Amino acid sequence: MxxxxxxxxxxxxxxGLGALLLITLEPELRRRESDEQQGRLLRAGPLATQIxxxxxxQLVAAAVQMSSDAILQTSLNEMGRGQGELAILHTxxxxxxxQLNRDFGAGLVMxxxxxxxxxxxxxxxxxxxxxxxxxxxxxxxxxxxxxLDDLWLLDGALYRxxxxxxxxxxxxxxxxxxxVGQVLGGDTARQLSRLTGVDAVFLAGKEIAASSLTGxxxxxxxxxxxxxxxSMLAPGGSQxxxxxxGLLRAPQPGPERWLGFVELPGEAAHQGGLLLLxxxxxxxxxxxxxxxxxVKHGKxxxxxxxxxxxxxxxxFIGLAILRVExxxxxxxxxxxxxxxxxxxxxxxxxxSSGSMREQLAPSEPSSVSAQMEALQGEDxxxxxxxxxxxxxxxxxxxxxxxxxxxxxENSAHSAETVVASPMRWAAxxxxxxELPHEADPAASxxxxxxxxxxxxxxxxxxxxxAPGGNNETTDADASFYQVFQEYVMARERCHExxxxxxxxxxxxxxxxxxxxxxxxxxxxxxxxxxxIKDGRAxxxxxxxxx
Amino acid sequence: xxxxxxxxxxxxxxxxQRPIAALLRCSLAALATLLGGSEAARAAAPAGGQxxxxxxxxxxPENPPAPPAGYVYMVNGVLPIGPPLRDPRPDAVxxxxxxxxxxxxxPAANPASAAGGDDPAASxxxxxxxAEKDAAPAxxxxxxSTTPPIEVRIYGARTLPEVIVAPAGTQVIFRNDDRRSxxxxxxQAPELFPRTGLAPGTRLAVTAPRPGEFExxxxxxxxxxxTLIVPRGPAAHLTWSxxxxxxxxxxxxxxxxxxxxxxxxxxxxxAQAVTVTPQGAEFVLRAVWPTATIASAAPSR
Numbered sequence: 001m002x003x004x005x006x007x008x009x010x011x012x013x014x015x016g017l018g019a020l021l022l023i024t025l026e027p028e029l030r031r032r033e034s035d036e037q038q039g040r041l042l043r044a045g046p047l048a049t050q051i052x053x054x055x056x057x058q059l060v061a062a063a064v065q066m067s068s069d070a071i072l073q074t075s076l077n078e079m080g081r082g083q084g085e086l087a088i089l090h091t092x093x094x095x096x097x098x099q100l101n102r103d104f105g106a107g108l109v110m111x112x113x114x115x116x117x118x119x120x121x122x123x124x125x126x127x128x129x130x131x132x133x134x135x136x137x138x139x140x141x142x143x144x145x146x147x148l149d150d151l152w153l154l155d156g157a158l159y160r161x162x163x164x165x166x167x168x169x170x171x172x173x174x175x176x177x178x179x180v181g182q183v184l185g186g187d188t189a190r191q192l193s194r195l196t197g198v199d200a201v202f203l204a205g206k207e208i209a210a211s212s213l214t215g216x217x218x219x220x221x222x223x224x225x226x227x228x229x230x231s232m233l234a235p236g237g238s239q240x241x242x243x244x245x246g247l248l249r250a251p252q253p254g255p256e257r258w259l260g261f262v263e264l265p266g267e268a269a270h271q272g273g274l275l276l277l278x279x280x281x282x283x284x285x286x287x288x289x290x291x292x293x294x295v296k297h298g299k300x301x302x303x304x305x306x307x308x309x310x311x312x313x314x315x316f317i318g319l320a321i322l323r324v325e326x327x328x329x330x331x332x333x334x335x336x337x338x339x340x341x342x343x344x345x346x347x348x349x350x351x352s353s354g355s356m357r358e359q360l361a362p363s364e365p366s367s368v369s370a371q372m373e374a375l376q377g378e379d380x381x382x383x384x385x386x387x388x389x390x391x392x393x394x395x396x397x398x399x400x401x402x403x404x405x406x407x408x409e410n411s412a413h414s415a416e417t418v419v420a421s422p423m424r425w426a427a428x429x430x431x432x433x434e435l436p437h438e439a440d441p442a443a444s445x446x447x448x449x450x451x452x453x454x455x456x457x458x459x460x461x462x463x464x465x466a467p468g469g470n471n472e473t474t475d476a477d478a479s480f481y482q483v484f485q486e487y488v489m490a491r492e493r494c495h496e497x498x499x500x501x502x503x504x505x506x507x508x509x510x511x512x513x514x515x516x517x518x519x520x521x522x523x524x525x526x527x528x529x530x531x532i533k534d535g536r537a538x539x540x541x542x543x544x545x546x
Numbered sequence: 547x548x549x550x551x552x553x554x555x556x557x558x559x560x561x562x563q564r565p566i567a568a569l570l571r572c573s574l575a576a577l578a579t580l581l582g583g584s585e586a587a588r589a590a591a592p593a594g595g596q597x598x599x600x601x602x603x604x605x606x607p608e609n610p611p612a613p614p615a616g617y618v619y620m621v622n623g624v625l626p627i628g629p630p631l632r633d634p635r636p637d638a639v640x641x642x643x644x645x646x647x648x649x650x651x652x653p654a655a656n657p658a659s660a661a662g663g664d665d666p667a668a669s670x671x672x673x674x675x676x677a678e679k680d681a682a683p684a685x686x687x688x689x690x691s692t693t694p695p696i697e698v699r700i701y702g703a704r705t706l707p708e709v710i711v712a713p714a715g716t717q718v719i720f721r722n723d724d725r726r727s728x729x730x731x732x733x734q735a736p737e738l739f740p741r742t743g744l745a746p747g748t749r750l751a752v753t754a755p756r757p758g759e760f761e762x763x764x765x766x767x768x769x770x771x772x773t774l775i776v777p778r779g780p781a782a783h784l785t786w787s788x789x790x791x792x793x794x795x796x797x798x799x800x801x802x803x804x805x806x807x808x809x810x811x812x813x814x815x816x817a818q819a820v821t822v823t824p825q826g827a828e829f830v831l832r833a834v835w836p837t838a839t840i841a842s843a844a845p846s847r
Contacts, residue, residue, distance in 0.1 A: 056617035064622075116631065116702060131725050134631055135703030137769050141612035145627040149616035160616070167624050174628060266616045270768035 005325075009318050013311065020307050021290055029293045030281065034256060037198075037279035038244050041260035044196035044277050045246070048262050051195055052160070052275075055188075056149040059162035059180055062104050064147060067164040067178040071096045072111055076176040077168050079113050090129045093120035108159055108181030111166070114174055116143060123181070124154070133179075137267065138163045142177035151184075151266025151273055158184040158202055158209050158264075158273055185210040198260070198279040205272040213278065221252045225276070229261060256281040342488065479528075480507045483539070486530040490537035517543050596798040598826040601640050603784055603793040603808060603816075607633070608835045633790075637709040639809040640795040640831075641781040642820075644802070691715035695751070698772065700728055700744070705762070705772040709809060711781050712754035712774060720750045726766060732774075734760045761812070773812050779804065808833050 066072070075093045078084035097109045097120055110121030116134020133139050138150035142163035149162040159181040166176040184202050192200035193212035202210040206222050213220070228251045243249070250257035262275035484506045491498050514526040523543035531540055609629050621627055695717040699706045701724060712718050722728050722744045729743035735755050743766070744750050757778040764770040775781060784793035801824045808816040808831055816833035 053617040060618045060620075125725075128725065132702030135701075135767065135770065137613065138615050140631050141615070143631060144612060144629070145622050145625055146612050147618065147620050147622055148612075148614065149618045151616060162616075162618065165622050165625075167622070171624060174625060265614075267768050271765070 006322060009322065013315060013318070016314075017307070017311055020310070024307055025290050029290060030256075033293070034258070034281045037258050037281050038247055040197050041247055041258055041277055041279045042244060044198045044279075045260050045262050047196050048192050048200065048275060048277065051192060052262075052264070055182070056160060056162065059106075059160060059182055060147050060149055060164065062106070063162040063164040063178055063180040066097075066100045066104075066109070066180065067166045069096060069100060070169065072178065073166055073169050073175065076111065076113055076119060076166055079119060080175050086130070090120050094122060094126065097122050104180075106180045107183045108154075108161065109179070111176055111178045112139060112143070113176045114143060116140065116177075119176065139177055139179060142179070143174060145174060149266070151264050151268040152181065153204050153268040153271045153273060156204060156207070156209065158204050158268055160184055160266075183210075186212065192275075196277070198277045201276040201278060203272060203274040203276055204268065209273075217280065220250075220276075220278075224251045225259060226272075227251075229259075250278075342485070477507070480510050483510065483528045483530060487537060487539060490530050490532055494532060494535055494537050496537060513541055517541055521545075595800065595824070597801050597822050597824050599642065599797045599799055599804075599820070599822055600826070600828040601795045601797070601806060602828070602830045603638070603640065603795070603833055604791065604830060605635065605638075605793065605810075605833045605835070607635070607790045610835065632704075634708070634811050635786055635790070635793065636783065637707050637810075638784045638793065639709055639711050639775060639781055640784060640797070641775065641777050641807045641809060642779045642797060642799055642804040643777070643807060644779050644804060691754070695719050697721060700724055700770075703767045704770055708772050709783075709812070710772060710774045711783065712776060714754050714757055714776050716754045718752050718754055718774065720744060720752070722746050722748055722750075728767065728770070729765050730762050731765065732760050732762050734758065759809075771812060773809070775809060806831060811836050 072093055075089045079089050093111055097111065101109050101122060108123040111119050112133060113119055116139055117132050118129045120129055138148060138161060141148055142165050145165050147164045149160060152159040152161050161179055161181040163177050163179045165174045166178055168175045189200040189202060189210045189212040199212045201208055201213060201220065203222060206226060208220065208222060211218055228248055232248055246260065248259045250259055258279045260277035262277060263269060264273045264275055481503060484503050488498050488501060510528055517526045521543040523545045525544040527542040527544055529540040531538055691713045693713050693716045696710060696712050697719045698710055700720060700722045703724060710718060720730065725746055727743035727745050730739045732738045738752050738755065754774065754776045757776045760774040762772040762774060780797045780799050782795045782797055784795050786793040799822055801822045803821050806818045806820050807814045810833065813836060815836055816831050818831055820827055820829050
């Protein structure tokens with residue numbers, strides 16, 4: 001039973017541990033995940049800027065390499081001087097641009113003359129040329145001699161463009177500029193996402209130009225995001241408590257998302273060109289997932305430590321309660337076992353109760369009386385009983401001892417009368433100065449624990465009143481039952497068998513013995529006492545006249 | 547008083563139609579001069595009695611570095627950096643403002659110009675093959691000007707010219723010669739332009755609203771920038787010398803006190819108070835390029 005309760009306790013503890021893990025560990029892991037995503041966003045911003053800057057440098061390098069092409073230089077030189085047919089120059093330059101762009105794969109390449117008029121272009125409106133583009137700052141700056149890049153928004157797509165001046169073959173003047181453009185599309189967004197660890201979304205105006213988000217996660221409320229960002233950037237804007245500067249929690253239902261913004265330098269920035277970094281806080285609510293997350297973070301979380309401490313505390317408290325409970329249960333079970341044995345043994349004796357009956361049979365009083373008579377013949381001392389008047393009464397009365405029941409070691413069914421020494425009993429009572437029924441209850445309780453050798457002495461027990469006397473029948477029965485209990489316990493202590501003992505027979509025997517003694521000694525009551533002599537339990541009957 | 551008398555005397559000798567009335571106006575002008583009020587003098591002065599103002603502006607040509615646009619910004623290392631393709635100085639405008647005309651510039655004082663309206667009206671002079679729109683119905687309250695319409699060309703993703711000087715009520719026609727549609731808007735006067743873009747090859751006529759400076763922007767080309775100046779007083783573009791350091795402007799204004807301001811690169815870069823006498827005035831205005839234009843980030847090498 002205790003083992004099963006222990007298992008139940010451990011199982012409950014395990015379930016509680018799991019519940020506590022779900023309750024306490026998940027929010028902390030979620031908060032840690034949120035903090036981690038915010039930190040990742042903060043790191044991803046400069047990283048994305050660096051990546052885009054590297055791409056811009058590569059694009060400018062490609063433009064510089066293309067602008068050094070001799071055919072383009074010659075074509076533009078002749079165009080500026082008006083020496084060549086414009087259509088032929090256009091075809092020549094366009095063919096050469098295709099050749100140069102074959103390896104690079106830019107989405108937009110065009111070349112202009114020194115006044116900003118397009119000589120040839122590929123990727124967009126390839127048939128159109130001679131149109132001016134000198135109003136674009138990047139073209140104008142390139143025609144002045146700068147190598148630079150810019151961001152354009154063309155037809156809803158973001159282009160990272162780079163421009164480089166084209167120097168005349170004689171290296172004496174600028175004859176034009178070359179512009180190379182690359183779309184900031186899904187490939188770039190996915191590349192940024194792969195390198196930064198967060199999703200990247202290119203916004204153009206109030207729409208999504210390119211995104212690394214897929215599926216339902218790609219549905220972003222751009223209007224709400226831009227409005228929230230505007231309010232955040234406004235003087236005295238609404239920055240949430242504990243929210244890192246520059247980050248924004250996505251103002252839309254669904255999973256927790258944190259947003260970071262990267263300003264894209266260039267002309268398209270005035271048209272709403274923006275790089276949006278999205279970090280989604282994943283929710284792993286399963287216990288193994290939580291444990292994996294906890295292990296992934298490298299060290300036990302604070303909640304986990306608190307949780308383990310609480311579990312250990314509960315565990316020790318449970319063990320203590322279990323120990324106390326098991327001890328009490330063992331005591332109760334032992335007591336119940338004793339009671340069960342006391343109750344069940346007489347029942348077992350009923351079918352073959354002849355032995356007890358033989359022990360306590362009315363036919364035996366002859367032997368008892370004979371022994372009593374024998375005892376009277378021996379030396380005996382008057383026994384004081386009760387008060388001083390009682391002592392005076394006892395001084396003129398004789399005291400009889402009656403060994404009522406005595407079981408042999410080998411056979412419980414054999415009855416034997418054990419007669420105690422009246423002189424020893426008288427001496428003990430005289431020394432103690434107390435009557436047997438006035439003995440200290442504590443001393444009486446300790447008699448079994450401090451049991452002297454079997455031949456030492458006996459202890460007085462209760463007085464059984466005569467039937468029909470002052471005492472009620474129930475009191476007499478209680479006394480008889482108590483004498484019976486003491487007698488059984490005395491036999492057990494003496495390692496004597498208690499099989500076949502029956503309370504009814506025992507009681508009947510005591511009633512008969514009491515009646516006999518009262519009739520014989522004309523006394524008012526008889527005191528039955530259990531004592532041990534020579535390692536055997538025995539009963540002593542003492543007549544009382546008062 | 548002698549100057550006024552001399553001026554009016556020459557006019558009398560030239561016209562000689564109503565000598566009594568001219569004598570009366572001359573007397574009133576002399577009285578006003580005695581009282582010391584220039585406003586009264588202008589009010590009493592005849593319509594043709596304006597003085598010539600000669601303004602000389604000194605401004606050195608600069609070669610400011612181009613503003614950085616993206617991540618990379620470096621020189622080529624082969625040839626030196628050249629000057630800008632377009633010199634902004636021809637767009638410089640000299641404006642003579644009268645000191646007490648602020649109430650005219652106050653939009654609240656001119657509710658008609660503040661009223662909105664996007665319904666463009668058909669132009670009276672639509673060119674053949676081009677759609678022309680009039681996007682300033684609220685400016686109907688502005689009295690029509692006798693100044694001929696001013697045409698602004700959108701070409702190469704920029705406006706030519708970038709600074710437009712138009713008296714109130716003057717019609718300004720924008721012509722899109724680019725390959726792409728352009729939609730203009732004005733923050734100071736949103737009702738000036740329609741929401742729809744100006745298709746390639748089409749024209750849009752607007753009426754210059756109340757006096758003030760109106761910045762025009764385009765949604766398609768963030769770099770496109772133009773300024774429509776509706777002056778309170780006389781204004782004129784500068785004529786630059788061949789060497790490019792000196793510009794001059796000649797204006798005919800009534801005598802009085804004025805505030806001369808130079809509008810350059812979409813902002814006022816110099817201002818000077820001048821007094822115009824009946825004999826005219828001549829002064830020198832020294833200006834420099836805007837600091838923000840020159841002090842750009844130096845390019846990397």
